[in-house]
Amino acid sequence: MSRLRLLAGPDLAAGAERLHSHVGRLGPLPKGGHSLIELLVRTELAGRGGAGFLAGLKWRAVAHASRGSAVVVANGAEGEPHSKKDRLLMSTRPHLILDGALLAAASVHAKEIVLYIGEEHHSALRSMTGALAERTAGERRLIRLARAPARYVAGDSSASVHLVDAGIATPTTTPPPTRERGVGGAATLVQNVETLAHVALIARTGAATNTVLVTVAGAVRAPGVLEVDTGIAVGDAVQLAGGPSEPPRALLLGGYFGRWIEAADAWSLPIDPPALRARGLSLGCAVLGVLPASQCPVCEVAGIMRYLASESSAQCGPCFFGLRALADACTRIAERGTDAGDLQRLQRWSAEVQGRGACKHPDGAVMFLQSAMKTFGDDFAHHPAHLRRSA
Amino acid sequence: MALGGGGNTYPMQMMDTVQDRVRARDGAMRLLNRMTTGAAVSALVGVGVLGAVSAHTIPGATSTSTASTSTASASITSSSTSSSTSTSSSGLQSSTTPVTSSSSSGVAVSGGS
Amino acid sequence: MDNTLLWYTTRGAGAVTLVLLSAVVVLGILSVLRVQSAGWPRFLTVGLHRNLALMTIVFLALHIVTAVIDPFTHLGWLAAVVPFSSYYRTFWLGLGTVAFELLLAIVVTSLVRGFIGQSAWRLVHWLSYASWPVAVLHGFGTGTDAWSAWLFGLQAVCIVSVAAAAGYRLMAGSRDPLAAARSSFQAGVDRRESK
Numbered sequence: 001m002s003r004l005r006l007l008a009g010p011d012l013a014a015g016a017e018r019l020h021s022h023v024g025r026l027g028p029l030p031k032g033g034h035s036l037i038e039l040l041v042r043t044e045l046a047g048r049g050g051a052g053f054l055a056g057l058k059w060r061a062v063a064h065a066s067r068g069s070a071v072v073v074a075n076g077a078e079g080e081p082h083s084k085k086d087r088l089l090m091s092t093r094p095h096l097i098l099d100g101a102l103l104a105a106a107s108v109h110a111k112e113i114v115l116y117i118g119e120e121h122h123s124a125l126r127s128m129t130g131a132l133a134e135r136t137a138g139e140r141r142l143i144r145l146a147r148a149p150a151r152y153v154a155g156d157s158s159a160s161v162h163l164v165d166a167g168i169a170t171p172t173t174t175p176p177p178t179r180e181r182g183v184g185g186a187a188t189l190v191q192n193v194e195t196l197a198h199v200a201l202i203a204r205t206g207a208a209t210n211t212v213l214v215t216v217a218g219a220v221r222a223p224g225v226l227e228v229d230t231g232i233a234v235g236d237a238v239q240l241a242g243g244p245s246e247p248p249r250a251l252l253l254g255g256y257f258g259r260w261i262e263a264a265d266a267w268s269l270p271i272d273p274p275a276l277r278a279r280g281l282s283l284g285c286a287v288l289g290v291l292p293a294s295q296c297p298v299c300e301v302a303g304i305m306r307y308l309a310s311e312s313s314a315q316c317g318p319c320f321f322g323l324r325a326l327a328d329a330c331t332r333i334a335e336r337g338t339d340a341g342d343l344q345r346l347q348r349w350s351a352e353v354q355g356r357g358a359c360k361h362p363d364g365a366v367m368f369l370q371s372a373m374k375t376f377g378d379d380f381a382h383h384p385a386h387l388r389r390s391a
Numbered sequence: 392m393a394l395g396g397g398g399n400t401y402p403m404q405m406m407d408t409v410q411d412r413v414r415a416r417d418g419a420m421r422l423l424n425r426m427t428t429g430a431a432v433s434a435l436v437g438v439g440v441l442g443a444v445s446a447h448t449i450p451g452a453t454s455t456s457t458a459s460t461s462t463a464s465a466s467i468t469s470s471s472t473s474s475s476t477s478t479s480s481s482g483l484q485s486s487t488t489p490v491t492s493s494s495s496s497g498v499a500v501s502g503g504s
Numbered sequence: 505m506d507n508t509l510l511w512y513t514t515r516g517a518g519a520v521t522l523v524l525l526s527a528v529v530v531l532g533i534l535s536v537l538r539v540q541s542a543g544w545p546r547f548l549t550v551g552l553h554r555n556l557a558l559m560t561i562v563f564l565a566l567h568i569v570t571a572v573i574d575p576f577t578h579l580g581w582l583a584a585v586v587p588f589s590s591y592y593r594t595f596w597l598g599l600g601t602v603a604f605e606l607l608l609a610i611v612v613t614s615l616v617r618g619f620i621g622q623s624a625w626r627l628v629h630w631l632s633y634a635s636w637p638v639a640v641l642h643g644f645g646t647g648t649d650a651w652s653a654w655l656f657g658l659q660a661v662c663i664v665s666v667a668a669a670a671g672y673r674l675m676a677g678s679r680d681p682l683a684a685a686r687s688s689f690q691a692g693v694d695r696r697e698s699k
Contacts, residue, residue: 082394149693159693167696170689175621218394252394289394300394313693314685316622317546325416328409336410341417348420352547355618419548427555430527434520434563441654442516446508448652 004201005211006194007227012092016127019134022095029099030203032106037063040199043208046273048085049075049157049192050257050285055199058189062179063108065187070110073164073183074101076117076124076193077148079155080255080285081307085213086193088225090117090124093197094131100196102139103203108189112142116160119147152256152311153361157190170313171359212271212286216241219248219292228271235267237288249293250375254284256304257364260297260375263290297376298383301369302330308365319362322353326369337385346373346380510574517567519655522643524560525607526662528553529636533669537676546681554614561611564604596645599638606635636666 009025010017030036041056062070074097078086090097101113115132117125125147132143146164148154154169161182163169182188198209210230214237217223221242228237234251238244251266253259259281261269269276273283291300309323329345346369354366373380531553535546572579579597583590587605588598613620613628640663649655680686 147695149695151689151693154693163693163695167694168690169693169695173622175624291394304394312685312689314682314689317550317682320682320685321547325412328413331409332413345413345417358622415545416547419545422544423548423551423555426552427559430524430552430556431559434524434559437520437523438513438516438563438566440516441519441658442512444654445515445519445649445652446512448654449649450508 004205004209005227006089006093006096006197006201006209006213009093012088014092015123016092016094016130019095019131022093026201026204029102032103032203034063034107036103036107036199036203039202039206043202044274045195045198045202045208047192048194048198048213048286049155049190050080050255052273052277052282052284055191055195058179058191059104059108062187062189065180066109067186068109068111069184070105070108070187070189071164071183072101072104072108072110072113073157073160073188073190074113074115074193074196075155075157075160075190076115076121076128077155077160078118078121079148079150079152080287081152082215082217082287082289083255083285084215085225085286087118087121087124089194089197089213090121091127094127095134096197096200097128097193098131098135098139098143099200099203100191100193100198101143103199104189104191104196105142108187110142110189112144112183114164114183115143115145116148116164117145118150118154120150151313152308153313153359156359156361158359160190161188170315171361173358212283214271214283214286214288216288216290218252218288218290219245219295220290221245231270231272231275233267234269234271234288237271238267238290244290244292246292246294248290249295250291250297252287252289252291254282255287255289256308257368258282258284258287258289259368259371260291262375296334296379296383296386297372298330298379299334299386301372301376302327302334305330305365305369308361308368312361313359316356316358316362318353318356319358322349322356323362323365325349326353326365330369333380333383335385338381338383343373343380510570511576514567514570514574515649517563517570518643519649519658521560521563521567522639522662523658524556524563525636525639526666528557528560529632529666530669531556532632533666533673537673557611557614561607564607568604593646596642600642600646603635603639603642606631606638610635 004026010021037056037059039056040059041054043056045055046052047055047058076086076090076097078084097115101115104110105113115128117128119125125145129145132140132145135143146160148160148163149169151169153159153171154163156171158178159169159171161178162172165183178188178190180187182190194213201209211227212230213225213227215223215225216238220238221244223241226237226240228240234253238248248263250263251261253261253266253269253276261281269279269281271283271286276283291297305323305327309327312319312323314320326346326349329342329349333342350366350370353362355363357363531549535549535553568584571577572581572584577592579590579592583592583597584601584604587601588594589601590597609628610632613625617625640659643655643659644650650659
């Protein structure tokens with residue numbers, strides 16, 4: 001396993017690493033191509049965008065479908081509110097990402113690279129543009145920038161392709177998949193920026209990387225982004241973030257499309273995608289959200305459901321009306337206290353919505369809610385009314 | 392909220408709208424279930440009633456009527472236990488072979504249209 | 505008497521299937537039109553459409569099975585799946601088989617909509633506009649009773665209902681309660697140069 005870490009090098013507070021420092025540390029850009037794809041397959045690099053799909057297999061599929069006109073989209077939109085890892089990586093190690101994108105373009109025979117960066121993530125935008133200016137003319141010709149609107153679904157890979165292709169960042173219905181027909185009808189590789197950064201290291205060492213970027217959020221003393229060794233326990237990662245700021249109740253693993261786990265069970269979980277999959281879990285976008293015991297889980301879940309409902313792109317009834325129904329029911333429990341029909345309503349509407357959306361947004365929200373109802377079953381069943389003033 | 396997406400709690404008037412929406416959805420759900428059950432029962436009863444009406448209008452007790460393309464008719468004997476023949480011009484069976492209760496494709500002439 | 509019982513059941517079930525199918529088509533049209541009121545939200549139309557569609561398949565199965573196992577018809581299971589393969593009223597019965605298979609395709613694709621995607625589902629669903637008239641023709645051509653007053657009356661009601669709903673759709677276009685929310689969201693994420 002390689003010893004290289006994504007965030008090694010100059011102090012992160014110094015901002016974007018310059019090209020000479022990057023090349024000085026790591027050596028010049030290696031060659032991409034078929035052998036790199038095979039290397040990625042062998043090292044089993046998993047995507048860091050949330051789905052965890054094996055990068056090598058995706059590259060292989062795009063290379064196969066490419067007719068020399070493929071497109072690479074480096075997805076740094078980071079629509080998940082609490083996630084900060086992609087922004088940090090772009091702001092401090094932009095050349096790793098550019099390297100990875102160029103290697104991808106060479107390997108899948110792409111003629112264009114698009115850097116998809118959140119329009120409000122100014123530091124990331126500045127850093128990536130600055131880094132681009134340092135590259136060779138040939139490299140600069142291939143790469144352009146696209147700004148992602150600041151909406152949750154804008155970070156979805158089909159939304160990124162839709163924005164780059166047609167100028168509107170709404171998710172699209174899947175068949176055919178974007179790896180076969182994406183931007184301008186060409187095979188398109190959409191890859192998270194952290195994944196591309198890992199590729200830049202793997203291509204240089206010929207070995208797998210063994211670190212993961214996680215964002216620790218919620219009731220911890222020093223929330224923020226950490227680069228941790230694969231396999232480290234969640235509890236250790238939380239300690240690295242200063243430890244809980246008050247007694248913890250549960251962990252939300254993977255952001256708003258993730259799963260709730262009781263703190264006692266969560267702390268021993270390994271931060272390792274295959275190991276988590278074996279437990280029926282997923283690292284997702286690698287946000288570790290710590291919920292303190294002092295916070296009401298039902299109220300938290302209701303708030304997140306309201307957010308997810310408001311982020312629906314209104315392209316299909318099940319999502320727009322269904323998530324609103326679920327958010328309403330959760331809010332009712334949160335505000336007025338549980339009554340007999342509420343839990344049935346949640347079950348019923350969840351079943352109505354699941355699998356019926358035009359994209360994956362409603363499914364993500366429903367699975368988040370179902371996980372909450374499982375982990376916080378008692379809280380949902382016996383929630384008292386809170387006397388609240390509107391915030 | 393620690394992890395919440397920034398959604399505020401609803402102000403009181405909006406809460407009433409939420410209540411109304413929830414109640415309306417519940418009512419509609421109940422209506423759906425009742426209508427589905429009603430339709431199922433009606434359909435079952437319908438098969439019986441319409442079957443009986445059809446029995447009354449074109450009963451199977453007697454044999455043929457002359458077949459024509461617009462008047463639908465089938466010649467069916469009333470016996471069900473033994474093989475029997477029927478006499479029909481554009482019927483289901485040939486007039487020479489006995490009826491067999493099997494799912495063979497039969498030897499009769501093709502029905503007219 | 506057994507045979508005639510099967511025969512009466514086939515006819516009764518056939519009539520009921522036609523009524524159910526017509527109701528399904530009307531509800532389908534109404535749900536596209538997004539017809540709704542305070543006491544009747546849209547999901548009710550859609551839910552009823554779905555439930556009755558499944559019910560139609562059940563009664564259609566009854567109609568087909570009783571027709572095939574009826575020893576007098578000599579139809580054979582083949583006639584139920586291969587159109588125009590029966591010797592009895594080949595054309596009109598064949599239409600029934602066609603309508604059945606179109607309906608089956610519609611229901612199955614609806615059940616696996618998650619797997620095949622929205623566009624493929626919608627494409628197959630348009631076949632409903634073919635399956636209903638084919639079923640009606642089958643009823644007229646094969647049915648023992650097509651010109652009996654009771655069935656003729658039922659068929660007339662079904663035809664008028666579907667025609668009225670289809671006519672309304674042609675005229676009314678498609679009012680979409682999502683339209684406002686969708687265009688407002690899209691306006692927010694639209695980054696096209698020429699705006």
